Amino acid sequence: MDTPSVTPAVFSQRAQKLTSSAIREILKITERPEVISFAGGLPSPEGFPIPQLQAAFNQVLATQGATALQYGRTEGYTPLREWVAHDLSREGMVIDPEEVLIVSGSQQALDMLGKLFIDPGARVLVEAPSYLGALQSFSLFEPQFQAVPTDAQGLVPEALDDDITRGARFIYALPNFQNPTGLTLSLARRQALVRRCAQLGLPIIEDDPYGELRYAGASHPGLLQLGRAVGATVIRLGTFSKVLAPGMRLGYVVAPRDIISKLVQIKQATDLHTATVTQMAVYETIRDGFLQQHLPKVRELYQRQCGYMLDALKQHFPADAHWTTPEGGMFIWVTLRQGIDTTQLLQQAIARNVAFVPGAPFYAGVKAPTNTLRLSFVTVPEAKIREGVRILGELIGPATVAAA
Known part of the structure; x- marks a missing residue:
């Protein structure tokens, strides 16, 4: 037949x-x-840290198993959100846990931000070169990419003239050990970038997966900290993939509450919430200063x-x-x-x-x-x-x- x-x-x-x-x-x-x-x-x-993570999962399941295996809040596990907010306070900021959203890896955050900001044909500013995963994620929403010139010192803020920025929805930047170049944006350029974006009312997506992996040179304040000092809108992406392990798919977004509120609605339509047991185990691992x-x-x-x-x-x-x-x-x-x-x-x-x-x-x-x-x-x-x-x-x- x-x-x-x-x-x-x-x-x-x-x-x-x-x-x-x-x-x-x-x-x-x-x-x-x-x-x-x-x-x-x-x-x-x-x-x-395999032994520490194994012990944390065992502890969570042994003492809070019913909660860990149940549906959770879209915003994320509250103690973990509080930990992220407190950790960022080391940089001199005051972050409210309500400004933190836990996501299934920062790649999910890129997808959600694309849904939030990009209409077909909308202009999106990216470094040249930029992180391939972000370009691929944003491309799904059919933007018009506008490359921002870079040199040996990274992104050039002075290039953000009226022609390049006209109608742009946001600028996407990786200031620390950029993927793919490995370059770090200088303090002066960070300050110039947030000042210019504050003038333009242009949101900055600060992707910082590698910031904790500095092994030479002096660290600089993040764009989120600098941006809040001058009134710029900065959306910061962080991840536990590089400081613990990527297989857990756990990251976070820090942003003004109106942006977090919309991202929560998008996430509810995407996956309801990030895995509760993973969030609880990561919190159990890091809560006492393990990192x-x-x-x-x-x-x-x-x-x-x-x-x-x-x-x-x-x-x-x-x-x-x-x-x-x-x-x-x-x-x-x-x-x-x-x-x-x-x-x-x-x-x-x-x-x-x-x-x-x-x-x-x-x-x-x-x-x-x-x-x-x-x-x-x-x-x-x-x-x-x-x-x-x-x-x-x-x-x-x-x-x-x-x-x-």
């Missing part, structure tokens, strides 16, 4: 425009054990890994290559000489069992250069870092005479 044909599903126009994440597609290749992967922005499993003991070890690990890669780049990359020197986080951004296409270089590298992410997908609203790439260093052992960078250096080839 012939199998009856199935009528194809009719997808929405929005769904038809979706594309897969370039990084996720590369990660499929890196599942092969022989591949040295500098591609994924994955925290090091060496930094996962102050745990994070120095993670920072030391990441600094060591970063040092291995910087040393290898100096040894094996050509003299006409340039790269960032991050003060924290997980990424190094490399700019190669003109004429090299890093998408083609990736195919050559994969043939030699090395993977990275070409730079072009990190750009929106501007023509992407073809000669950039992102390297992630935190999950690769020292010997493989040196071997992988050596192979890439061979594929890139020596510096050209013109560059010399």
